[in-house]
Amino acid sequence: MQCSYSDAGACRSCTLIELPYPRQLAGKEERCRAALGEHPGLRWLPTVRSAEAGYRNKAKMVVGGTARRPTLGILDAAGRGVDLRRCAVCSPGVRAALPAVARFITRAGLEPYDVPRRRGELKNVLVTESPDGELMLRFVVRSRAPLAAMRRELAHLRRELPNAVVVTANLLPEHKAVVEGEEEVVLTERTSLRMRLGAVDLHLRPQSFFQTNSPVAEALYAQVAGWVQEVAPAQVWDLYCGVGGFALHCAAPGRRVTGVEVSAEAVESARASARAAGLQGLEFLAADATRFALEAPAAPDLVVVNPPRRGIGAPLREWLERSGVRHVVYSSCNPDSLAADLAAMPSLRPVRARVLDMFPQTGHVEVVALLERAA
Template sequence: MDCHHFDAGRCRSCSWLPRAYDDQLAAKEQGCRDLLAPWSDLEWLPPVASRPERFRNKAKMVVGGTVDAPTLGILDPAGAGVDLQDCGLHEPPLRDALPALAAFVTRAGLAPYDVPRRRGELKHVLATVSPDGELMVRFVLRSTEALSRVRKHLPTLLADLPTLVVATVNLQPEHKAVLEGPDEIVLTERQTLRMRVNDVDLHLRPQSFFQTNTEVAAALYRQGRAWVDEVAPARLWDLYCGVGGFALHATAPDREVVGIEVSAEAVASAEQSAREAGVRATFAAGDATTYAARSRRGQPDLVVVNPPRRGIGADLAGWLEASGAGHLVYSSCNATTLARDLAAMPSLRPRRARVLDMFPQTGHYEVAVLLEREA
């Protein structure tokens, strides 16, 4: 992928950009193999490649510049805006929508937040595109001062972007490096973005997490489903379930599926998806480790975990080690913490693993591992 921003030194987010994509993928798999080398009998499935460009389903744009000439992109070391509307990572519908969003900033008089001077209103524009090409856009504001202007000019934006189905204002009043705040004001009739992944419709609410790369996420869920169906558990727990990607791919008429996620917004999304699909799955908001330790639902036959980069940690690993779960599907975005967690569960032996390149042009990737309890 060619990028004039990288060549000019304006943006170095794609730290692996100078490397050929095939070399990137090979290096990621080898790095993961090295970290999981203690399990020498682990079977490695072929890695899942991504499109090296135009793969990101979300744009997280810092707003800089001025009302009349806003920038959507990042900030330079001095806090000035660097415009990245033509970033080659974004899916085409996202890239095509950004000029209209920049024009809306001017039309609605949304003063970009000046980080060094701590003044202004609009901090970020967050946009997500579904596989159907529909858009969700969130304007992260410092306060409600500009809310009336956003509402006033929203009809024009909806006319400019007919695929925009969910628009919100998020409030982040604090001066710190946090992308969004806790309060969300939905401005459209629709409140969720429908993400059609494989044969499952997932509803995405504004503050719900979804994988950045839709095509590779679909491959990840297919792999998880294949392993679950192979084991055929009667009772499955999906811990850190997010909007229910793994859980809703793993449902079956004779299977009890429970998803646990700390985000209430994500749980609401998962519940809506399950209800509309008419499948047997229960979701609840809560801490995964606390749920496992206190649950009275009976021991699961198989557990799926998809934790953040810090991994599942010693407490949950200890519970899984002592539990009656016969199998574990572990999806990790950090193979270093994955290896640590696997070492804490010696009774659950890693059998198969697969690297999925969720993040081309960087050193990051996803890896899925199937573990089986040793007799």
């Protein structure tokens, strides 16, 4: 993939961009195989490839410059804005929206936050595109001061971007290195973005995590649903369930599925999706996944885990090892933490595995494995 920003040294986020795509995939496959190790009977399924460019359904743009001439991209070492509106890994719909977003910033007089001087208002803009081309726009600001101007200019923005169905202001008053704050002010009638993936529509609310590569996410959900259907458990836990993607795809008549996620916003998204789909036997809880498992009176037949990069951690992996759970589906975005967790669960052995290239041009990779308890 060719990128003028990388060629000019303006952005180095795509660390593998100089490697041909087949070599990128080979390196990721080797890393994932090393993480899972050698196990008798382990079968690797073909890697799920991605489009090399235009695959990111979400852009996290730091705002720099001035209200009259904003930059959308990253900050350089001195805290100055570097404009990346034509970033090649962002989806065409996301890229097409950014000029209108910049004009909205100018019309509303949203002064970009100056990190070195700790002055200004607008910190980040988060743009998410659904598979149907609808958009969620989130403007991360320091205070409520710009809300009146944002509401005043909202109609103009939506005339330019009629597919911007959800627009919000996220409040982040603190000076700290995070993308967003805890409070969200929704400026539109709609409060969620419909993400159509396979047989299930997910309803994504602000502050809810979702995979950044929609086609590969669809393949991931389908793979996990297929394994669960093969095992045919009566009860499933989906720990770190996010917006409920795995739980919703694993629902079946007569099966009880419980999704657990610490983010209340994500849980509301999952519940809305279950209601819209008319699915039965699903329950979603806003709780800590590890605490939920340790305090539960009995273990289910199958557990799905999709943890953050640090992995599931010692308490949960120790519980899984002694729990008697027959099968675990482990979806990981970090083969190193996956390897550490598997080493601590010797009774649960991988029998199926698949690499999914969720993040081309970078060293990040997703790997999913079906674990089975040794007899």
